[in-house]
Amino acid sequence: MMTQGRCSATAATVLLCLLLLHFEPAQSATFTVGGSDGWTFNVADWPKGKRFRAGDTLVFNYDPSIHDVVAVNRAGYNSCKAQKGAKVLSSGKDQIKLGKGQNFFICNYIGHCQGGMKIAVVAA
Structure with missing residues (x-):
């Protein structure tokens, strides 16, 4: 009877290990906004x-003498x-960790957001 108990415990341990490996948390990713062009005009898409x-x-690469990054709400995104x-x-x-749901970013320099220097990102 003791042997059967040990066998069950071993089987349960193996099953638990397999489940833990299967449900291992996904690694977070890093994205460079705008790709090789960086944070610039016409990045909204x-x-x-x-x-x-x-x-x-999200990594925002840009010339800080002519741009910035501002985390805004939906109204700020829509109105620039x-x-x-x-x-x-x-x-x-700048590096910004995404929160779950909608994330909005604009450049606050006059006319830049209107020139497409804004992004809306939805994180699952």
Whole structure:
């Protein structure tokens, strides 16, 4: 009877290990916004066809003397206006971790957002 108990415990351990391997969490990914062109005009369509997950990182590469990155809400994205208290990044090599759901970013320099320097990313 003891042998049967050990066998069951071993089988349960193997099954548990297999389940843990099968459900191993996915690695987060890093995406460079705009690809080799970086964060620039006409990048609004850049997210199309890409799959994003919460925890993925967006890298914004740009010239900080002429651009910035602002995390905005949907209204700020649609109007190209940063809401009061919005986080403004200006290093030229900003990295932002995506939250689950909708994430919106614009360039706050006059006319840049209107020139397509904005993206909307949905993370699963």
